[in-house]
Amino acid sequence: MADLKDTRDPKTIIAARIASELKDGDVVNLGIGLPEQVANNLPEGVELVLQSENGIMGMGPAAEGGKENVDIVNAGAKYVTVNPGAMFFDSATSFGFIRGGHVDATVLGAMEVDENANIANWIIPGKMVPGMGGAMDLVVGAKKVIVGMIHTQKGAPKILKQCTLPLTAVGVVSEIVTEMCVFEFIDGKLTLTELHPDHTVEEVTAATAAGFAVADDLKPMI
């Protein structure tokens, strides 16, 4: 079966899976890093309205060299373009969009997620204090909170019974997408809904410290 293995980079597997569930016209905020790759993996015919919390609704792709507009960057301070129909705004307006429920989905990484849908992704005491930036607002305000992350931290589970790091928010995660599987919170219960064909439920269980249910209609993750 070795020749059937998914040869894609794990982060691409995650980004492509998240991209596959976004709908044409969705207003989406993509975090820095892996979540940014979601924009490069959208199915044919799906156009998102991307929000960049520093002040853009309708962000386009990265600006090509030589065509940068000096005053237009994304939240990672990289030159970007804007699509026809875009809007610029200040930070209070930006987070009004976010808290007000006008963002359909936020995709972001996490250091830990737990079986009560809690998320921790802004500080590791003793190691790093990057700060929460806009993450605390995004996860309470967006209609859907999709965590995209590598399943473990070098083998150590990141999906836990209870987060050990300081929380970003309580009970807000909608879905977790890793290179192994997809978990959704169904009626508040962490549920395995999709399994990557290269992995088994036993492997997921071994890599996951949280308790979870397995959906009756467990689907292959593509």
Add this chain to the structure above:
Amino acid sequence: MRDKILTADEAVAKIGDGATVMVGGFMACGTPEILIDALVRKGSRNLTIICNDAGVPGRGVGKLLTNGQIKKLIASHVGLNPEVAERMNTDDPDRKLQCQLVPQGTLAERIRCGSTGLGGFLTPTGVGTVIQGGRIADPNGGDDLIDVEEKQVINVDGRDYLLEKPLRADFALIRGNKTDKFGNTWYNGTTRTFNPMMAGAADYVIVGTVEIVEIGEIDPNNVVTSGIMVDAIVGGEKPWQI
């Protein structure tokens, strides 16, 4: 009408030791570098800086940090300037930085409240986290990493919110792309950031702007910050570049 146009050094002359200063921008995009440079030359110390982030070394408020002028930084994100962590952890009192982290939307709205006469606002952001109140100790034995005074939790129609209070400052350094001689200011692209809120939330507001134009040259439809907020105008700001 009073002439508000000053040199950068004249404009920052009143910013003395211990002042609280708001600085616009997001990762230094939208930060008035000419005003920062003037404040570095002036050398005021023990400043409390309110800014979205710590810029990067050599950019934005990063310059004030490197020059040892900041005692306390109120920001939402400091991870892209490694000097922040180094100064938070140092035992050298001359280099020591106190850092207070605030969620970005909460920071923006607290400043907006400070600019608009509101006594605060209710936000679901931070409920159930240390931002509601509490401390995060440093496992390496240093000062607490996070120390937040307990906030009021107010339940409205079944949902919990934190009461967040307004923020004001002695000075605000904001950046415009076009400013008329009254102070009416227009911002280009993603430079707007915290600038419009900060322009109303400080006692003395200085705009560093790319282009100074005559009164009437900016279409009133495009004025974002009214000149009534602006105390001093400094020209010569460069278009922003990475």
